[in-house]
Amino acid sequence: MLDPMNTVTRQRLVGRDDELRSLFGHLDGVGFRGRAIGLLGEPGVGKSALQAEAVEHARSLGFAVLTARGSQSETHLPFAGLHQVLRPLLPRVDRLPTTQRDALLACFAMGDSTEINPFFTFLAVLELLVDAARQTPVLVCLDDLHWMDQPSIDAFAFVTRRIASERIIVLCTSRPEALPFADAHTVEWTELNGIDETASAALLDARAPHLSSTLRDRVLWQARGNPLALLEFAAALESGRYAWTEFDEDLPMTTRLEQAFAARAEHLAPAVRAVLTVAAVDDGDDINDVLAAAQILHGSxxxxxxxxxxxxxxxxTVVGERYRVAHPLVGSALRQAMPPATRQQAHAALARVLAPHPDRAVWHRSFSLSGRNEQIAAELEQAADNAQRRGAVASAAAWLERAAALSPDPQSRAARLLSAAELGYQLGRFSQVEQIKAQVTGMTLRQRDRSRLTWLEGVFHDGSTGEPAEVRHLVGMAQHATDAQDVDLAMQLLVGAARRVWWRDPGETVRHEIVQAAQQVSVPAHDPRLLAIYALSESHEQGPTVIEQLTRWPADAGGRPDLAGLLGIAAFCTGDFRRAVAFLSTPVQELRAQGRMSLLAEALAIRAWAEIYLGTFDVASSADEAMRLADETGQSLWAATARIAVALIDAVGRGWDAGHDLLSEAEHVALRTPNAASSLLAGVQLARGIAELGANRHDQAYGELRRVYTPADPAFQRVQQVWTLSYLADAAVRTGRRAEARSVLTSVEDLVGASPSTGSTIALEYSRAVLADPASAESLFRTAMEGAGRRLPWHRARAELAYGSWLRRQRRVVDSREPLRAARATFDALGARTWAQRADQELRATGERGWQPTSNPRELLSPQEAQIAELAAQGLSNREIGQRLFLSHRTVSSHLYRMFPKLGIVSRNQLAAAPNNPGNQARRDHLQSGDAS
Known part of the structure; x- marks a missing residue:
């Protein structure tokens, strides 16, 4: 390792030995782990200087170095930062799969396609970097990340989460008040403070040895360890172009530095100042564009x-044809110093020069105006559409906000702001949406825009607020939209209202008002939006109608993944779990192919729970991926939903005694949403109850599960209590609470009515048998084993376990062994280890000994490894697997290499058999057998 204490680095960069040692250590260890590192600090504290030293050290080690720097003037320019980084790698773009190559070139406007997929773009970036890292380690330097355009930030965030096994280091700098990555775990941030007093004095004396002692002390006091301030204050004082005033101590450091930079530019010739003026407002990096615009501004x-x-x-600074402002504070100082008219003239000059780039040109033209202008506003709106088609949703929102600012008509201004807010919702930007909503609330709105504003209320909680007044307001707006024959808006509002019912029940009256309003909209009876509204609002009351209409739809919803998603929600909420899995698998496949990770996370989370209710406890199937994607896309409610699923699957498989971290995290999310999300809390209680049952702690299990049935409890959930019932019955029998549980059973029977769904029927048949008197129990047990759950291994095995246990307690020991053996074998094959052990304990009580659990190598795999093994066994290549799971092909290869010893195989060809062991096959049987209903 190169020791910063013994090199020229120490003379150039004073007071940063510890930071350099850490950075150099990461670079030296890149062969063991890739990582993303971030330096946080105020302007001038030395972030860029440290980054420059890291670049020099990396080059000495043979790294390929790729750099980009954010600029305040180009935050609206989509993929500008990404293009800076990838420029040296673009000659390799033809090595990429076609979808990735086309997506990447489209975002740079370099290909024939104008429609791109952002996540295929991100995957292309990852593949290019990984491919480069095969030849030599790669250092990606992102300076002033907080000022980069959001599409580039999103791309870099995607990459940094996937480089742990690659020879890639990403080094970022940012200001502490504006962390650019929403996920705090994306980057390992280090906050930089000023250098100490000794280092400050050494730096100042080296750079300004002729300062008087008075000025030297003043600079040290004012700079407070900020290296840039030490150098700039000293230079300004020595030049005589800057003098201290009594107000300097009261000014922020940034302002004082800007004054120093502005003083440096004041004495320059008019031609030079014209170039600086244009550079300060330019959103590109081409020196020729700046010179051309400055010539227009200067007039010669x-x-x-x-x-x-x-x-x-x-x-x-300039390298070849590319320039940049030397420091962000230089640009800020220049912009603040120039009169408004001069700034407008600079923008107008740039707009003329950039005429071949219409979107950039109209952006500058919009800042050359002193008033509102509908024509420019409309052109900006068109530019926003262009940006959105290119996958740059964040940039599109910026264009729309600028278009709104220039709109003469207040109603058009509000409409454009609402469009920007809707894009902000898609991006998960809560503060941006709240700010726009506050701005629009006091404006005169068209009827449709009032409805759009209403829809945005609480939208970040996916309707978890559930306040009756708020839900009724949505319904009222939907009725206005219906009267105006705006069917799509009406249904959008009503689906939003119905989603709120799921997360937190607003009461019977409000639920029925939603349904009545939906029935007034002119849509066919089988419209997926209508069915979703019915199922979310009145799943029990409307269940038979919904299920009947669902039978009219093919599993792929006629090739419409958006409709299949709604049908999947409708099937899930009514307890038709088989059909829910079938419907949701279509949008999962399509969303994965389209790279739409946010919607994919939601679909996977719902599908994971449908699988759980069917008795599939395979975390790799849906739950783990849903959790990872929801975390990555900032969807806290869906991430919590998936976390509960993962914890519940873990409870069935291995059990846990002292709670579960994922459950605690999910519960925290549920409780911090307005009014608490009861559906999440009900899921938490179910997971805890199942864990306690698996450990034979029946009192604790009953206490956890009973909360779902207590109306005053935040975990009360009228739909999920049906699917929790059978586990409550198990706990009740073992704790002497049979009568109390029978009362719950009766209330659930009343709730679901005479035509319950398959999911409800399974729960009812099981609970009736377990809670029955001895005289009627045996026939009810046979009904449970041969009824709605007969072809679902988990549910049949539970019924066999309960029946065998009942027989043993009736002293029919010999008769009890057959159902207990069958239950134990099925649980073992399903990987439900805790439940297999429960069945074995019952068998041991009959005198039978000697069982050993089946060894299943697949259980040694992580969920992601299991997914990769499954796809590889189907014959997919590493690149195809990577594209499906949003990983690089080299990461897939590394996973395969590590999993071979776990599975006891030595080649890829053997994978086709390895994952399809009896345990994994049993997991699939419930989906491949029986009717869909």
Whole structure:
């Protein structure tokens, strides 16, 4: 390792030995682990200087270094930062799969396609970096990340989560008040403070040895360890262009530094100042564009020789045809110092030069105006549409906000702001949406826009607020939309209202009002939106109608994944879990192919629970991926939903005694949402109850599960209590609470009515048998084993376990062994280890000994490894698997290499048999057998 204490680094960068040692250590260890590192600090504290030292060290180690720097003036320009990083790698783009290549080129407007998929773009970025890292380690330096355009930030966030096994280091700098990545775990951030007093004095004396002692002390006091301030204050004082005033101590550090930079530019010739003026507002990095626009501003020809003082004074830097403002505070100082008219003239000049780039040109033209202008506003709105088609949703929102600012008509202004807010919702930007909502609330709105504003209320909680007044307001707006024959808006509002019912019940009256309002909209009876509204609002009352209409739809919803998703929700909420899995598998496949990770996370989370209720406890099937994707896309409610599923699956498989971290995290999310999300809390209680049952702690199990049935409890949930019933019955029998549980059973029977769904029937048949008197129990047990759950291994095995246990307690020991053996074998094959052990304990009580659980190598795999093994066994290539799971092909290869010893195989060809062991096959049987209803 290169020791910073013994090299020239120490003379150039004072007071940063510890930070350099840490950075160099990460670079030296890149062969063991890739990582993303971030430096946080105020302007001038030395973030960029440390990054520069890391670059020098990386190059000495043979790294390929890729760099990009954010700029305040180009935050609206989609993929500008990404293009800076990838420019040296673009000649390799033809090595990418077609979908990834086309998506990447489209985002840079370099291909024939204008429609791109952002996540295929991100995957292309990952593949290019990974491919480069095969030849030599790669250092990606992202300076001033907080000022990069959001599409580029999203791409870098995607990459940084997937480089742990690659020879790639990402080094970012950012200001502490504006962390650019929503996920705090994406980057290992280190906050930089000023250098200490000794280092400050050494730096100042080395750079400004002729300062008087008075000025030296003043600079040290004012700079407070900020290296840039030490250098700039000293330079300004030595030049005589800056003098202290009594107000300086009261000014923020950033302001004082800007004044120092502005003083440096004041004495320069008009031609040079014209170049600096244009550079300060430019959103690109081409020096020729700046010179051309500055020539228009200055009114006479310009060349590089004339503007050389801008480079000599350290205000601009240039490499080849690319330039940049030397420090962000230089640009800020220049912009603040220029009169408004000058700034408008600079933007107008850039707009003329950038005419071949219409979107950039109209952006600058919009800032050349002193008033509102509908034509420019409309062009900005069109530019937003263009950006959105290119996958740059964040940039599209910025264009729309600028279009709104220029709109002469207040109602058009509000409509454009609402469009920006809707894009902000898609991006998960709560503060942006709240800010726009507050701005629009006091404006005159068209009827449709009032409805759009209403829909945005509480939308970030996916309707978890559930306040009756708020839900009724949504219904009222939907009725206005219906009167105006705006069917799509009416249904959008009503689906939003119905979602709130799921997360937190607003009461019977409000639920029925939603259904009545939906019935007034002119849509066919089988419309998936209508069925979803029915199922979310009145799953029991409308269940038979919904299920009947669902039978009219093919599993792929006629090739419409958006409709299949709604049908999957309708099937799930009514307890038709087989059909829910079938419907949800279509959008899962399509959303995965389209790279739409946010919606994919939701579909996977719902499918995971449908699988659980059917008795599939395979975390790799849906739950683990749903959790990872929801975390990555910032969807806390769906991430919590998936976390509960993962914890419940773990309870069935291995059990846990002292709670579960994932459950605690999910419960925290549920409780911090307005009014608490009862559906999440009900899921938490079910997971805890099942864990306690698996450990034979029946009193604790009953206490956990009973909360779902207590109306005053936050975990009360009228739909989920039906699917929790059978586990409550188990706990009740073992704790002497049979009568109390029978009362719950009666209330659930009343709730579901005469035509319950398959899911409800399974729960009712099981609970009636377990809670029955001895005289009627045996026939009810046979009904439970041969009834609605007969072809679902988990449910049949539970009925066999309960029946065998009942027989043993009736002293029919010999008769009890057959159902207990069958239950134990099925649980073992399903990987439900705790439940197999329960069945074995019952068999041991009959005198039978000697059982050993089946060894299942697949249980040694992580959920992601299991997914990869499954796809590889189907014959998919590493690149195909990577594209499906949003991983690089090298990461897939590494996973396969690590899993071979776990599975006891030595080649990929043997995978086709390895994952399809009896345990894994049993997991699939419940979906492949029987009717769909």
């Amino acid at each position: 020809p310009l060349d590089r020789a004339l503007v050389q003082p801008a480079f000599e004074h350290g205000l601009l």
